[in-house]
Amino acid sequence: MPVDKGVTLDPARTREQILQVATEVLYEQGLDGVGVAGLCARAGVSKETLYRHFGSKEGLVRATLEARSDRVTRWLREAAAAAGPEPADQLGAVFDALAGWYAEPGFRGCAIVNAAVQHHEGAAREVAARHMDRHLELLSGIAARAGAAEPGVLARQILVLMEGAAVVADLHGVDGTGRQVREAALALLRASAAGGRGPEAGSARKTATAR
Amino acid sequence: MPVDKGVTLDPARTREQILQVATEVLYEQGLDGVGVAGLCARAGVSKETLYRHFGSKEGLVRATLEARSDRVTRWLREAAAAAGPEPADQLGAVFDALAGWYAEPGFRGCAIVNAAVQHHEGAAREVAARHMDRHLELLSGIAARAGAAEPGVLARQILVLMEGAAVVADLHGVDGTGRQVREAALALLRASAAGGRGPEAGSARKTATAR
DNA sequence: AGGACATCGAACCGATCGGTACCATCGGAC
DNA sequence: GTCCGATGGTACCGATCGGTTCGATGTCCT
Structure with a gap:
């Protein structure tokens, strides 16, 4: 169990998913062209999850x-x-x-x-x-x-x-x-x-x- | 009375004033960094005046x-x-x-x-x-x-x-x-x-x- | 004096914003 | 089976957004 835990419910996986969607959307729509709610919808995660991973929209932008x-x-x-x-x-x-x-x-x-x-x-x-x-x-x-x-x-x-x-x-x-x-x-x-x-x-x- | 009508209450003057402020503010704050209300406040004009001159924020951006x-x-x-x-x-x-x-x-x-x-x-x-x-x-x-x-x-x-x-x-x-x-x-x-x-x-x- | 025009100030509209709170749920470790 | 951490869904918060409307005020032109 050192690596590769379960398939679903993997925080790292969730984080990657958000990052990938944010990379696309922030590039296409611009920083102010999309809201956090829209981001979450496209990534298939809840706002709470996004904020737990990145703290703020700014944090998400930085990580992306x-x-x-x-x-x-x-x-x-x-x-x-x-x-x-x-x-x-x-x-x-x-x-x-x-x-x-x-x-x-x-x-x-x-x-x-x-x-x-x-x-x-x-x-x-x-x-x-x-x-x-x-x-x-x-x-x-x-x-x-x-x-x-x-x-x-x-x-x-x-x-x-x-x-x-x-x-x-x-x-x-x-x-x-x-x-x-x-x-x-x-x-x-x-x-x-x-x-x-x-x-x-x-x-x-x-x-x-x-x- | 062909040109140079009164000193105050000159539509062209008002338009220039809005344009000048918009030039500064849109450059400093970015297109989405400032609202129409803020623009009007800095220009000392009412929203109605701005919209009569430029039709929309987009129109103001284009003119600027x-x-x-x-x-x-x-x-x-x-x-x-x-x-x-x-x-x-x-x-x-x-x-x-x-x-x-x-x-x-x-x-x-x-x-x-x-x-x-x-x-x-x-x-x-x-x-x-x-x-x-x-x-x-x-x-x-x-x-x-x-x-x-x-x-x-x-x-x-x-x-x-x-x-x-x-x-x-x-x-x-x-x-x-x-x-x-x-x-x-x-x-x-x-x-x-x-x-x-x-x-x-x-x-x-x-x-x-x-x- | 009078009417047309320009403007201000403020209220108002529905929509959206970033961010928070709460709860039900579900998967995995033990 | 039992508990815990991660999650989705949703409602909610106050603030702000672009844009519209209305009435009061004031300035110009005739």
Whole structure:
């Protein structure tokens, strides 16, 4: 009886069920677009159960976004790792993965960014800041291995491309966005790796690492 | 009596007052973060007046965002025009202007994008799509004058940088974001203007114009 | 003076919000 | 069989939501 207790009446299972439904609904409807009652109805649980597991709607939002941040981070790391040792290949693989995501039906931008932008205080913004830190870790590694003069700066420029791509693909249309942004990221990587001395001086100046 | 009727009791004045307050409040609190009653209180008008002018909260949101889109578009066009004839200077001036905006106290990202992301239907998304079209117009002109192989593609890549920069500056911190993104945009411009044949093939492939 | 128009303030509407309390029920451990 | 923890269902709370209506007040134009 260490693990795998009964099939039904499993608190962990219930929690997962709520989280899964909340992930879908909060993404589709927005943080304020659905009430706790509606959430419970779609998850097939009672309000009391939801509040026992998450304490408040805010708690549910935090747990949902943190789980999502974990999944996305893992997903991108694996995409990069599977692309072999070349930094440019890894970066290309990351943006290939993102491009596939943008093209999925029901894509509405980055759930974490969307949530963070709806309330300027609360859990969502903290999760979003941490989420971007994680992206930066991955990108700085790639930038450093590519020999970028300023890996931190290049990583941040590519992060801007990632976040911007989600917004543009969502609000302005997906067509070509994935490929175009992939090429832009690779161009920045090339320009930075080509050395501080390009045909016209380096592409990135010395700036703070920020945040 | 053709124009400039009385000083007080001027419907156009009242409308402007409501719009101005709505611009601030909807940006600070979010679309769902404030009720019509609160809006009226801050604007010093009655609900009846607001509804007579805008018909509904949605109508107020649309009018507010459209006015904002007009102002931002004009602002960026003037920044570019004031920078002289060189495309690279114009692009640099646009991103300088944006960098200044990110650093302003109370900056919370692009109001139009933020609004559009909160509801997946409604006026905000239409305004946002049109807003980006206007940005694209400006950027394509610069790209074309710079001799970019594919001005439309380059413009879209730079648009992604613009929108991403606002998100990152808002959620991850402003430090350096403005300069870094400015340099990234200029690097893309250089890479694209250097000719389709770089050291490693062009930076942008043939893709649909999107949307 | 008079009428048309604009506005305020407040009451009011039904619906929904996040959150709590209570109780019957049911599965699993012993 | 017996008890306990997890649960569903439901009613309920005060607050707020977007939107409507009405009457009193005031300003303009003629």
